Amino acid sequence: MRRGQNLAGWLFTAPAILGLGVFLLAPIILALWVSFRDWSALAPLGTSTPVGVKNYHDLLVRSGIVQTDFARSLRNNLYYVLGVVPAQTALALLLAVIVNAKLLRGKTFFRTAFYFPSVTSSIAVAFIFIFLFSPNGVINAVLSALLPGTVDTVWLNEADGVLHIIAGWLGIESGPSGGNIMGLSAWDWLSGPSIALTAVMILAVWTTTGTFMLMFLAGLQNIPEELDEAALIDGANARQRFFRVTLPMLRPTLVLVITLGLIGTWQVFDQIYAMTSGGPQKTTLTPSYLIYREGFENSAMGRAAAIAFILFVVILIFTALQRLVLRERD
């Protein structure tokens, strides 16, 4: 019997191992090899030449357009992550708590409405947002109705950084010279997300909140009701019950939502491709988009592969940092 299971065990998993091996493991090893070579993707792979760490060196160390573009992509994606992850987590938690309330009418409708954007095609949703954010679009129409004057921002063409705009209101038009890191001045690093990137961030929050709301709902339903009732009897008000009882009990879900959020936001691609193609003035360039641009438009496959591995390391660092910050304290 045991002997038969040994054979069957391998036979049953063999197709899956083969699939994962050929389309996941082998590709990664091959790409790691390519990241140390110069290859245009047009000629056969065998004609590529070894270049040592040149691809990594060009991206991280050597001054030039390759380095500044990569630095820009990291800056943009960093602001994207810092904006989207807290916003989607907080909004998902808020919606979950409201929808979870006892005796709520139309619970299913609200849950469905909030979740629906999460299941739709990223390109279709990006198109809807191009329309909403167009110069004559809904966003400007609503803002014009709410604010004095007419708002006619060309959202997806606006390269000014949000922090630069705020600094401008305070009369600061440029930073001190110097502070150059990876080819970008400190002033450039501190630009904040551009208006165009902000529009993509709003889209991201809108599409991902629903999924995370469902995770929080599942987490909330696992909290025993007696706990809340005990706190109520002890005289805790609603706010104390939320912060002292509900939130600590939700910690595992919170960690999961933030982890998935970090992993997802560092990979933003489809929306950038469909909405801005990295522009205006490279303010929506992200490492993921840069992988595509370098590999498939500039035929620099070695460099594209190197960006992919650096991005992988960045994602690992961020998830590790997050675990460190959110670790259980006694």
Next chain:
Amino acid sequence: MKAIRYLLLTTFSLIFVYPFVLALTTTFKSRADVAAHPVLPWPLDPSSRAWENVLVHSDFPLWTINSILVTVVATLLRLFLDSLAGYSLARLNWRGRSLVFGFVLAVIAVPPIVLTIPRFLVLKELGLLNSYAGLILPLAVDAVGIFIMKQFFDGLPRELEEAARIDGANLFQTFWRVMLPIARPGVITLAILSFQGTWNEFLLPLIVVRASPSHWTLPFGLSTLGRGGAGGQTFDYPVMLAGSMLTIIPLAIVFIVLQRFFVRGATTGAIKS
């Protein structure tokens, strides 16, 4: 308190639903109407131009057929291979099992975007660029699916398997005739995740069949619609939105019919941690 709650819920419902409603009605507007009355949820001068454009003058029907083909084949393959592997990892006793399971867990941790260039390399070397096989095979097995099915089989009672073996069924028959039917809720959840993921997949067609329009699927074909002018900055909104609606509607129907399974699919992530 109650009033605030309903006010918030209504506001957010509007924010989440109104864009879809507006997108749908805008497809019946003329371009001038769109520019003049962007917020109005009905056309002042109804026109079927956008729909004719998409259905008659573009390859949308072809993209739809390609999407259905790729989604159905990839999902069926994934269901079979993932549940077979999941069953083996959950229930069979074999040397190397924990090693293989460790490999599956490690694969889950790889972010998909990192695979863009690697997948292109392998598909190119295998001669699968610009083919249906290139669109389907990389999606035919997934580590998360194997994990979900393993968890599901772990939770099933053992008595039925023993009964089947006493009746003389071999291991594959036991899996196929006895265990897989009981695992139906898990299979449906996986089917939904796979259907949704494959139907919406954009990156893979972009790198695999970009150069071959006869293989384009809906999301990729859609991404080429309605752009004009230098740098693609002039948009034909009714056409773009009609295409978007056609891409969204099939999934919306599946979503509404099988909603509870979608909810379960989304929260399996929460369970797995």
